[in-house]
Amino acid sequence: MVRMLPSKMAWRRYGQSVILVVIATLLGQPIRVLINPTNLVMLYLLVVVISAVWLGRGPAVLSAFLGVLAFDVFFVPPRFMLGVADTQYLLTFAGLLLVGLVISALAAHASVQAHAARQREQQAIAGYELSRDLAAASEVSELLHVIMSHTARLFACDVAVCGMESGHVTWQAATPQFTADQNLAALVTQVWQSGKTTRAGVESNIAAGVNILPLQAGEKMLGVLVVKRRATDASLNSEQQRLLASFASQSALALERAQLARTAREAEILQAKEELQTTLLNSISHDLRTPLSSITGALSSLLDETAALTEATRRDLLENAWDEAARLNQLVSNLLDMTRLEAGAITVHRDPGDVQDLIGVVLARLGSRLGARPVSLDIPHDLPLVPMDFVLMVQVMVNLLDNALKYSGEGQPIAIRACTTGAHLRIAVADQGIGIPEDDREQVFAKFYRVPRADGQTGTGLGLSICKGIVEAHGGRIAVQRSDQEETVVTVDLPLTVSGDERNEA
Amino acid sequence: MSEAEVHILVVDDERAIRRFLHTSLSAHGYTVQEVSTGEEALAQVTRARPDIMILDLGLPDIDGVDVVRRLREWTQLPIIILSVREHEQDKIMALDAGADDYLTKPFGVGELMARLRVALRRVSQSGDEPVIVVQDLTVDLGQRTVNMAGQPVQLTPTEYDLLRLLALHRGKVLTHTHLLQQVRGAGYENDLHLLRVNISNLRRKIEPEPARPRYIMTEPGVGYRFLAE
Numbered sequence: 103m104v105r106m107l108p109s110k111m112a113w114r115r116y117g118q119s120v121i122l123v124v125i126a127t128l129l130g131q132p133i134r135v136l137i138n139p140t141n142l143v144m145l146y147l148l149v150v151v152i153s154a155v156w157l158g159r160g161p162a163v164l165s166a167f168l169g170v171l172a173f174d175v176f177f178v179p180p181r182f183m184l185g186v187a188d189t190q191y192l193l194t195f196a197g198l199l200l201v202g203l204v205i206s207a208l209a210a211h212a213s214v215q216a217h218a219a220r221q222r223e224q225q226a227i228a229g230y231e232l233s234r235d236l237a238a239a240s241e242v243s244e245l246l247h248v249i250m251s252h253t254a255r256l257f258a259c260d261v262a263v264c265g266m267e268s269g270h271v272t273w274q275a276a277t278p279q280f281t282a283d284q285n286l287a288a289l290v291t292q293v294w295q296s297g298k299t300t301r302a303g304v305e306s307n308i309a310a311g312v313n314i315l316p317l318q319a320g321e322k323m324l325g326v327l328v329v330k331r332r333a334t335d336a337s338l339n340s341e342q343q344r345l346l347a348s349f350a351s352q353s354a355l356a357l358e359r360a361q362l363a364r365t366a367r368e369a370e371i372l373q374a375k376e377e378l379q380t381t382l383l384n385s386i387s388h389d390l391r392t393p394l395s396s397i398t399g400a401l402s403s404l405l406d407e408t409a410a411l412t413e414a415t416r417r418d419l420l421e422n423a424w425d426e427a428a429r430l431n432q433l434v435s436n437l438l439d440m441t442r443l444e445a446g447a448i449t450v451h452r453d454p455g456d457v458q459d460l461i462g463v464v465l466a467r468l469g470s471r472l473g474a475r476p477v478s479l480d481i482p483h484d485l486p487l488v489p490m491d492f493v494l495m496v497q498v499m500v501n502l503l504d505n506a507l508k509y510s511g512e513g514q515p516i517a518i519r520a521c522t523t524g525a526h527l528r529i530a531v532a533d534q535g536i537g538i539p540e541d542d543r544e545q546v547f548a549k550f551y552r553v554p555r556a557d558g559q560t561g562t563g564l565g566l567s568i569c570k571g572i573v574e575a576h577g578g579r580i581a582v583q584r585s586d587q588e589e590t591v592v593t594v595d596l597p598l599t600v601s602g603d604e605r606n607e608a
Numbered sequence: 609m610s611e612a613e614v615h616i617l618v619v620d621d622e623r624a625i626r627r628f629l630h631t632s633l634s635a636h637g638y639t640v641q642e643v644s645t646g647e648e649a650l651a652q653v654t655r656a657r658p659d660i661m662i663l664d665l666g667l668p669d670i671d672g673v674d675v676v677r678r679l680r681e682w683t684q685l686p687i688i689i690l691s692v693r694e695h696e697q698d699k700i701m702a703l704d705a706g707a708d709d710y711l712t713k714p715f716g717v718g719e720l721m722a723r724l725r726v727a728l729r730r731v732s733q734s735g736d737e738p739v740i741v742v743q744d745l746t747v748d749l750g751q752r753t754v755n756m757a758g759q760p761v762q763l764t765p766t767e768y769d770l771l772r773l774l775a776l777h778r779g780k781v782l783t784h785t786h787l788l789q790q791v792r793g794a795g796y797e798n799d800l801h802l803l804r805v806n807i808s809n810l811r812r813k814i815e816p817e818p819a820r821p822r823y824i825m826t827e828p829g830v831g832y833r834f835l836a837e
Contacts, residue, residue: 424716431714435694454801456808458819463826465819479819483812487804493696493829 112160119153119161123168127176139177140191143198146173150202154209162209166202170195225345228256232349236356245360246275249353253329256349257342262328263317266294274325282328289314290326297323299347302337310337315350319358327353389433393426400426432504436564439497443571450494450575452600454487457520457529464499471507476515485520488527489600494572501565502531502592509590510535517589526578526595537590543582569594614728617658618642619649619675620690621668625713629662632717638724646670650678653685660727662720665691665702673698673705680706686727690715696829703783703830710781710830726779726836740775742835745814745823747775756814766791766802767810774824779836781827807832 126145134142146169154162175182178191186192235248250261254277262276271287271294285307293300293314301313308314311331317324327350331338338346400423403409404416411419442448458481465472506516510533517532538546547570566580573580578596585591614637618629621644633640641656643649646667653661661679665672676687689702689710699710708727711720738750746755752768754761763771769791774782785797796802807826811818825833 427714454804456804458808458811459804459826462819462821463828466821466825481819483818487801496828 115157115161116164119149119157119165120168122149122152123165123172125149126169127172130177134177139173139179140194142177143173143194146170146198147201147205150205151209154206158213159206159210162206163203166199166206169202170199173198221341225341228252228345229348229352233352233356236352239356240360240363242357242360242364243275245353245356249327249349249356250275250277253327253346253349257329257338257346258332259311260330260332263325264290264328265325266291266323271326279332280328280330286312286328290328293326294323299350301343313338313343313346315347317350317354317357319354322358324354324357324361386437390430393430393433396426397423397430436501436568439568440564440571443568443575448494448572448575450491450572452489452491452576455490455492455495456487457481457485457527458483460490460492460495460499461518461520463496464503467496467500468503468507471504475507475512478515478517480517480519482521485522485527486598488596488598490576490596491572494575495596498569498572498594499529499531501569502594505565505592506531506533506535506590509533509537522598523595525598527598528593528595530591530593532585532589532591534589537584537588538582540584546582547580613639614660615639615641615656615658616724617649617652617656617661619646619661619667619672620644620664621666622664625664625690632720636721644668646672646675649675653679653683658685659731660686660688660724662688662690663707665689665693665698673702676702676705676707684731686731688720688723688727690720699781699827699830700783700785703781704785708780722836723779730777730780740778742775742778742823747771749776754814761813763810763813764806766806767813770803770806771810771814774832774834778834781831781833783831787831 123146126149130142130145146165149169150162150166153165174184174186174191174195178194179187232248232252235252236245239245239248246263249263253259253261260277260280262273262280262282264271264273266272271290273282276282289300289308293316297316297318299313299315300308302308302310309330311333313329315327315329317327329346400419403411403419439448461479461481465477503516503518510516514534517530519528519530519532521528547566570580573594573596576596577600578594580592580594582590582592616633616638618626618633618640620626620629620642623644626642626644630640630642641652641658643652644667646669649661649663649667652658663672663675667675672689672691676689679685679687687707689699689707690713691698691702691710692713693699694712702710708730709723711723738748740747740749744757748754749772754763754768754771770787773787773790784800784803788796788799788803791806792799792802807824808818811821811824814823815821823835825835827833
C-alpha cells in the first residue's frame, strides 16, 4: 500500500522504479532469442504494476515511459537504436505506455481511497472514544475534562470551554497553555449569540488555526469550544473541521445530559428536603416541647413562693424534671445521629467487639430506666468477638431496649439473646408488649414513622431508623417479628467477618 | 485534706454553665474560681495554684486539649474535662494528653462530685498500698495474688497485669492504647482483640455476673474504668 511519504523519500522511489526497469531489461536478455520480443512487454508491465502498487503514481508513470524506451532500445530491432524497423512495434509501444499509465492511475486512485478509508476509520475511532468517555463521565467537570483532553490530543491544539454569565465570558476549563485576550472574548460572545462556528477565513480578525464552535443542543446554548492549533499556521482541513464539528455536537449533548441530570437531582433533593423539614418540624416541635413543658412546669411550681409544697411533692416535681431532661437529651442525640447518618458523616470503625461487654454497657447506660424490670440474658460465653463499631452498637441496643421498655407493661419481662447463625451473629431483644401490627413491621424502620396508637407514648420515630442505618452500615440486617410465644422480637444480624474492601481505613 | 480547703478552677466560656457549677460546687463546700478562656486558665493555674481544674474543651482561644498538654509540661494538677464533644476520639485525645477524667455534657452533679472525689483522692494517696480491697475483691500487689470473696482466683500474667493497672487507678478511665502499652509493651497498642479477650476472661473470673460488671466498667470506644469506691 502506498504511503504518503515525505518528499525527501520521493527521489528514492523514482530510483527504485528505474532499477526495476533495469532488472526487467537484464532478465529479458537471455530469453530474447527464445521468444518473440513482443512478449517481453509483459516484463515491463509487471514493473509498472509493481511500481504503481509499492512506489506510487509518479514512479509508475516513469517506469512506463522507461519501459517503452528500454523495450525499443534493447529488444526491438534494430537493437541499441531508438528507431524501429517494423512499424507494428509502434502499436506495441503505444499499448505498453497506455496500459502503464492506466495502471498507474488506478493504483494511485486506490491509494487515495485507502487513505480516505483509514482517515474515516481514525475519525470513527476518535468519535467512538469520545462518546465512550463522555458516557462514562457524569459530572460536568468530568465531561469538560474529557472534551478538552480528546480535542487537544486529536487536533494537537490548546482547548478551552467557556460559557456566558450576565454578558461576560466565563472560562470554565482550559488546557494549561491556553491563553485568551479581549479579541477572543469578543469572538466567543459573537459565537454564543449567533450559534455559528467561526474560524480564520470566515472572520477577518481571527488568528490562523483558531476555531470557535458553539456547544449547542437543540436551541439551548451550553457553552463555546475554543480550539487553538499549537502550530499557528496550521489551519484545520475540511475533514478535520467536520470532525471537530461532530466533536462539538457530541460534547454539547453530553453536557446537556449532565445538566439535566443535575437539575433533576437537585429538584429531587430539594423536594426530599422540604418533605423532611415539614415532617421534622411537625414531629420535633411536639416532641421537644413536651419534655420542655414538663421541666418548665416543674421548675415554675418550685419557684412559686405562694404554693405550699410538701417535701414529697417538691421531690416528685424535681424527679420528673430530671427524667424529662434526660429524655430531651436522648431526643437531641437521636436527632444529631440522624443528621449525621443522613449526611454520611458517620463512619463505622469496626474493631473486635465482645457482645457480653456490649450488653453490659447498655444495661448500665439504661440504669434507672430499667427499674425493677426483669431482664433475662442468654449470651453464651463462647461467642466469638464480632467486628463492630462498639459505640454505635451501644446506641442501637439502647434504642432497642428503650423501645422494649416503652411498649411493654411495667412488670413484663424483657429478654436479650445472642447466638451465631451461620456467618452472622444474632442479637435479639424480645418483649411481651403490645407488639407491632404486621403491616407496620417494615415501616417501623422508616424515618419518623410511628405506629399510630392511642396510648400517648411519645417519640420521634427516629430510634429504629437510626438502628437500621447503623446496622446496615455494618453490612448487617435488622428485622422485627412476632414469635410463637407472643413476643415482639427485634433481631440484629451482624456479619462475623468483614470482607477486605469493607475494612476500616485505620 | 478537708473539702473546705479545696480550690477548684472552673474553665468554661458559657456563663450559664459557670453559674451552675459555682452554685453546685459551693454548696458542696468547695471554693470556686472561674475563668472563661484558655489563656486565663493557664495564668490562673500559675498564680492561684488551684487543687483541681474543671475544663471545657471548646474554649474561644485555645483548645482545651492544648491547655491540658501545656499544663502537663510542669504540673500534675488533676484535670476533669467537661465537654459537649461526645466523640470517643475527643475523649481519647484529652485523656492521652493527660486529663484525669472526662464528663460529657449534660451531666448530673452527683456524677461530677464522684469524679472530683476520685481525682482528688488520687493526688492525696501515697500510691504504695500493697493490698487493694474493693468490696469482695482483694488484690495483693506484694504477693501477686487475687481473692474473690475469700476464694483465690487464678489469673494469667496478662490478666493480672490488667487488673493491677485498673485497680491502681481506681475510678480513672484507662484508654485501650494505654492499657495495651503497659501490659504488652510498644507495638501492641492496636491489638484490641487481645485486650477484649483478656478483659472478658478477667470478668468471668472476678465478676459475679459478667454481663452486668461491678468492678471493671467499659467506657465505650475509649477504654476501661475500675470501680471507684
